[in-house]
Amino acid sequence: MNGAEYLVSFLEKKGVEYIFGYPGGSVIFLYDVLGRSGLKHILTRHEQGAVHAADGYARVTGKPGVCFATSGPGATNLVTGIANAYLDSVPLIAVTGQVNLDSIGRDAFQEADIIGITMPITKHSYMVKKMDELPSVLEEAWNVATTGRPGPVLIDMPKDIFAGTVDSQVGLEKKYSRKVPLKNGLSEQLDKVVAALHEAKRPLVMVGGGVVSGQASEIIREFVNYTKMPVVTTLMGKGAFPDTAENCLGMVGMHGMPAANLTLNSSDVLIALGVRFSDRITGKPENFLPETTIIHVDIDPAELSKNVVADIPVVCDVAKFLTEMLSRLKKKGLEFATKEWLQEVTIFKEKYPLLYEKEGGLKPQTVIEEVARQVGDKVVVVTDVGQHQMFVAQFYPIGKTRNFVTSGGLGTMGFGLPAAIGAAFGKTNEAVALFTGDGSIQMNIQELATIANHQLPLKVFILNNSCLGMVRQWQELFFKGHYASTLFDSNPDFVRLANAYGIKALRAGETDDISEIVAEAFRLPGPVIVDCAVCQGENVLPIIPPGGKLNEMLGRWKGEAHISRIS
Amino acid sequence: MKCWGGGKVKHTLAVLVENRPGVLSHVAGLFSRRGYNIESLAVGETDDSSVSRITLVVEGDAKIIEQVSKQLNKQVEVIKVNDITEEETVDRQLLLLKVNADIAVRQEIMQIVEIFRCRIVDIGRRSLIVEATGDDAKIQAIIKSLQPFGIMELVRTGRVSIVRGQK
Ligand SMILES: Cc1cc2nc3c(=O)[nH]c(=O)nc-3n(C[C@H](O)[C@H](O)[C@H](O)COP(=O)(O)OP(=O)(O)OC[C@H]3O[C@@H](n4cnc5c(N)ncnc54)[C@H](O)[C@@H]3O)c2cc1C
Numbered sequence: 124m125n126g127a128e129y130l131v132s133f134l135e136k137k138g139v140e141y142i143f144g145y146p147g148g149s150v151i152f153l154y155d156v157l158g159r160s161g162l163k164h165i166l167t168r169h170e171q172g173a174v175h176a177a178d179g180y181a182r183v184t185g186k187p188g189v190c191f192a193t194s195g196p197g198a199t200n201l202v203t204g205i206a207n208a209y210l211d212s213v214p215l216i217a218v219t220g221q222v223n224l225d226s227i228g229r230d231a232f233q234e235a236d237i238i239g240i241t242m243p244i245t246k247h248s249y250m251v252k253k254m255d256e257l258p259s260v261l262e263e264a265w266n267v268a269t270t271g272r273p274g275p276v277l278i279d280m281p282k283d284i285f286a287g288t289v290d291s292q293v294g295l296e297k298k299y300s301r302k303v304p305l306k307n308g309l310s311e312q313l314d315k316v317v318a319a320l321h322e323a324k325r326p327l328v329m330v331g332g333g334v335v336s337g338q339a340s341e342i343i344r345e346f347v348n349y350t351k352m353p354v355v356t357t358l359m360g361k362g363a364f365p366d367t368a369e370n371c372l373g374m375v376g377m378h379g380m381p382a383a384n385l386t387l388n389s390s391d392v393l394i395a396l397g398v399r400f401s402d403r404i405t406g407k408p409e410n411f412l413p414e415t416t417i418i419h420v421d422i423d424p425a426e427l428s429k430n431v432v433a434d435i436p437v438v439c440d441v442a443k444f445l446t447e448m449l450s451r452l453k454k455k456g457l458e459f460a461t462k463e464w465l466q467e468v469t470i471f472k473e474k475y476p477l478l479y480e481k482e483g484g485l486k487p488q489t490v491i492e493e494v495a496r497q498v499g500d501k502v503v504v505v506t507d508v509g510q511h512q513m514f515v516a517q518f519y520p521i522g523k524t525r526n527f528v529t530s531g532g533l534g535t536m537g538f539g540l541p542a543a544i545g546a547a548f549g550k551t552n553e554a555v556a557l558f559t560g561d562g563s564i565q566m567n568i569q570e571l572a573t574i575a576n577h578q579l580p581l582k583v584f585i586l587n588n589s590c591l592g593m594v595r596q597w598q599e600l601f602f603k604g605h606y607a608s609t610l611f612d613s614n615p616d617f618v619r620l621a622n623a624y625g626i627k628a629l630r631a632g633e634t635d636d637i638s639e640i641v642a643e644a645f646r647l648p649g650p651v652i653v654d655c656a657v658c659q660g661e662n663v664l665p666i667i668p669p670g671g672k673l674n675e676m677l678g679r680w681k682g683e684a685h686i687s688r689i690s
Numbered sequence: 691m692k693c694w695g696g697g698k699v700k701h702t703l704a705v706l707v708e709n710r711p712g713v714l715s716h717v718a719g720l721f722s723r724r725g726y727n728i729e730s731l732a733v734g735e736t737d738d739s740s741v742s743r744i745t746l747v748v749e750g751d752a753k754i755i756e757q758v759s760k761q762l763n764k765q766v767e768v769i770k771v772n773d774i775t776e777e778e779t780v781d782r783q784l785l786l787l788k789v790n791a792d793i794a795v796r797q798e799i800m801q802i803v804e805i806f807r808c809r810i811v812d813i814g815r816r817s818l819i820v821e822a823t824g825d826d827a828k829i830q831a832i833i834k835s836l837q838p839f840g841i842m843e844l845v846r847t848g849r850v851s852i853v854r855g856q857k
């Protein structure tokens with residue numbers, strides 16, 4: 124068996140179904156084997172498309188995404204996608220070809236030190252330098268990507284490793300890790316959590332991306348039903364607890380729901396589950412909830428007290444934590460009297476609903492609301508990065524875990540289209556709705572060819588405001604309306620562009636019946652592009668201005684004509 | 691207001707790592723990209739040739755040191771991180787120093803060398819090379835005493851440390 128065959132059979136044994144990739148000289152042996160194997164290779168039109176597609180696939184399935192690229196430019200084209208998966212803790216296996224072993228370090232044709240480049244943005248990057256290392260490297264890499272806090276790994280394979288022979292005997296030898304785990308007093312910490320909850324008058328649960336990756340969305344519902352606490356989510360936690368549940372206030376943070384931010388601000392005990400307290404939520408960490416007792420549960424010890432000091436840090440898988448907590452609470456028969464607190468929360472909701480001005484042109488929020496109304500949880504929702512992303516977070520309620528795909532940590536424009544491709548391959552029984560901007564979609568527009576190729580049921584809503592809306596908004600609010608390099612005067616005609624790729628396309632504007640157009644998009648089989656000409660000047664509100672606190676949101680409040688600060 | 695106690699203190703971290711190529715650059719890279727400063731670093735094989743030990747001296751408050759240790763611990767090749775700052779340790783650095791040494795001052799320099807129990811390892815026409823081992827304080831003191839003669843060149847290693855007793 125040669126190295127390429129070994130790699131392919133290894134991936135088959137792990138249950139991998141799809142590889143997203145792009146061929147080249149150093150992986151030509153690999154592609155020769157791949158083409159004859161049971162693995163399905165999805166040829167994207169750029170390596171960045173391949174890595175984001177693998178990422179999108181992983182997010183909707185929970186299985187690691189796998190992508191292949193050739194050495195040099197192929198490998199460096201993966202970099203943004205790897206960083207994106209790293210910041211959002213997505214399990215990903217990137218295999219790159221490398222020049223022959225004896226050429227390494229000589230600036231050979233298409234040589235790039237991809238290990239050196241990616242080490243800071245992977246859980247680990249491996250180079251296979253000897254044939255007999257291959258089996259153990261693959262096994263270890265797979266484990267690293269998928270266990271603990273998930274994340275990307277990169278395996279760099281010189282061309283001669285693909286061609287060389289693997290001794291199957293060596294393959295059986297298992298390498299063990301000598302890592303000495305940190306001490307963990309879980310039981311004591313759980314006791315402290317129970318005590319803190321017992322004292323709490325205004326407890327709150329914050330659901331983060333760790334609840335998605337920890338497959339804890341069932342158990343968390345049980346926990347919340349039992350304790351009757353209100354729930355807020357982060358952007359990455361969206362869907363892990365249904366937005367539609369009565370206790371759920373939605374997303375917190377810079378562009379969070381007003382009631383969610385106010386509830387967070389008033390809480391006295393916060394149970395943060397699988398969140399990493401990003402600056403989009405904490406603002407200045409010193410100012411973040413100084414009076415609140417923070418219980419922080421995370422599988423990665425390095426997250427605890429990294430940004431925000433945890434009063435009760437708990438290193439634990441979130442599902443395990445919730446199971447243990449429920450059994451302790453039930454054993455003690457602890458009751459939770461949250462009725463008054465829930466009333467207070469309801470008042471926040473009634474007093475500060477999320478509003479927008481519906482008149483004056485087609486609003487991006489209207490398009491999103493209409494799609495949500497018509498197809499709701501029946502589709503996977505994917506976003507790109509910008510204002511439209513935040514509008515989706517605010518106006519599209521998500522009811523199912525792994526049904527919402529967005530680039531949170533790196534905020535990578537161009538993520539949406541290829542990630543939606545990965546999502547479509549991951550959830551073959553659902554359609555995919557992608558919301559993107561006229562800026563973002565042009566960053567990986569070549570992938571229209573991939574969706575045309577596979578006739579994926581992908582409905583792409585371009586919320587086309589002829590500008591880089593998110594940046595334009597900041598220039599309006601914080602740079603006196605000096606719109607430097609954010610307004611586009613020469614966008615392509617996206618409908619004709621889609622047609623050129625052989626994709627059906629619709630136009631939506633101020634005078635069109637948006638509900639009919641949305642219905643048509645979902646009625647038509649296969650991919651459909653909907654170019655929505657939305658208002659250029661729309662802003663994402665509320666917004667916590669830089670350095671502001673949770674209750675200092677700028678927004679459009681009930682009964683007020685102008686934007687103002689809440690307090 | 692919640693905060694971390696304590697000001698900046700120098701910490702000595704003993705880090706056991708897999709002895710593989712590239713490990714040192716990973717560890718050093720981690721420090722630079724997370725914005726931590728390495729004051730000194732020494733690396734070498736242990737009694738087990740597949741394991742190296744990196745002795746790091748880092749300055750920071752409790753919060754930074756905790757983050758440094760946890761981030762180090764996350765690296766696949768790191769086996770164990772020990773903060774030995776509070777332990778009873780023996781610390782050593784090695785110093786090699788070339789000093790101006792005309793006939794007129796040679797005697798004086800040799801006396802200083804004697805006092806500090808270091809050694810002269812090379813004699814040139816106008817210079818001497820002094821070798822010294824010791825902890826930070828001793829090395830500093832030697833440098834200071836020889837400074838007036840004119841130091842031509844100076845190299846020193848990072849600190850290596852070992853915990854006293856049976857551990
Ligand atoms: C334009 C823009 C605006 C944004 N605005 C907002 C905003 O207003 N509000 C907002 O919330 N975000 C916002 N974000 C996203 C933000 O940047 C972060 O990506 C997000 O807040 C991080 O979510 P999280 O804390 O849930 O962490 P994630 O990045 O999802 O991290 C998951 C955490 O869970 C842990 N974990 C993983 N598995 C487990 C397990 N099994 N058990 C326990 N723990 C586990 C991990 O170690 C990690 O600490 C915005 C992004 C963009 C691009």
Ligand SMILES: Cc1ncc(C[n+]2csc(CCOP(=O)(O)OP(=O)(O)O)c2C)c(N)n1
Nearest residue numbers: 509510511534536560561562563591592593
């Ligand atoms: C690759 C990349 N480059 C730049 C940015 C900075 N950025 C954030 S949002 C944004 C504008 C996005 O414009 P568009 O996709 O049209 O969406 P809109 O905000 O108009 O909804 C920009 C430029 C980014 N996030 N990613």
